[in-house]
Amino acid sequence: MSGLRQEIGQKAQAEGFSTPRFARLAHDLEQQARLRAFIAEGRHGDMAWMAETEERRGSPLSLWPEAKSAIVLAHSYGQEFDPLERLQDKQSGVIASYALNRDYHLLVKGKLKRLGQWLSHRAKTKVKVFLDTAPVMEKPLAQKAGLGWQGKHTNLVSRELGSWFFIGTIFTTAEIEPDAPEQDHCGSCRACLDICPTAAFPAPYQLDARRCISYLTIEHEGHIAPEFRVAMGNRIYGCDDCLAVCPWNKFAAAASDARLLARDALTSPPLSQLLELDDAAFRALFTASPVKRSGRNRFLRNVLIAAGNSGDTALVPKVTALLSDPSPLVRAMAVWALSRLTAKPEFAALRNDLMNSEADMDVRREWETA
Structure with missing residues (x-):
């Protein structure tokens, strides 16, 4: 499967993703417990869909029992300016960096689908693609795959990419050699x-x-x-x-896809x-x-x-x-x-x-x- 991993990497980068990471899908009792506590404490607020999908969200195999592997990909949306500078202009409104142009759901999901379709034909495998609208806990899965780690702000941080990226995931019934999980590198920073x-x-x-x-x-x-x-x-x-x-954003780059630039x-x-x-x-x-x-x-x-x-x-x-x-x-x-x-x-x-x-x-x- 090492040859397949390399081909997936080439196809992913051609679509604008970073080098993909791979994880073996399995039940994660620790993440299930964290999710259960988060919801029990009411910290999800009005997001009733989180409670409604808790059981499926708690494990990727609850969503698709046949799946064996996850391909986790990052797609940059970094901007060409310091987002904090805009806070000084009180006569203007500030929109989060990821939402300054095209809807990423439409843009990145399309790239994931093309990659998934190619993989399905290439490896004769079933695939499903996800981009934050399905009950998939993408950040813990991305850490397991070695893409990054969940920082103290609970967002994913990468030593190569910083934090300005979307996480896309492809589940497949193919068994692909997994990467090692990423370790926490926040240190004493707060x-x-x-x-x-x-x-x-x-x-x-x-x-x-x-x-x-x-x-x-x-x-x-x-x-x-x-x-x-x-x-x-x-x-x-x-x-x-x-x-x-x-501070890890010193390694972040502006989005390569102009449709994600402001x-x-x-x-x-x-x-x-x-x-x-x-x-x-x-x-x-x-x-x-x-x-x-x-x-x-x-x-x-x-x-x-x-x-x-x-x-x-x-x-x-x-x-x-x-x-x-x-x-x-x-x-x-x-x-x-x-x-x-x-x-x-x-x-x-x-x-x-x-x-x-x-x-x-x-x-x-x-x-x-x-």
């Missing part, structure tokens, strides 16, 4: 833990998603708790902080423009983008929090216009943003005029507590 704006890491190697800005801005469907809003700054979709400070309209979009987005304009701006899945209302919720943190009083008219938005989620965050951008007498006058006519209780609560 940069990723210390930089987290919302203290989302209860301890090294543990994440409470309910406090994570990526979770709050992407997965969380409701109102974002007041305790997190100021800490969000101008982050409007995801957060790069814990990845960006990792497009100008999304690199540092002005909040003033984003506040004007109706549903049609939102869909047009984020066509074929991962951001589109959040929907316009949740996205505007995040933009309004960024506006409230901006200190830019020039945004007041556009924020005020959103007090009459059809979405209660948007109206509530417009109230909060105005409470931060307007003087107390001016805000009190708005409250007196509008609060009693507001039908949604969550929006009324924002008026009352702002």
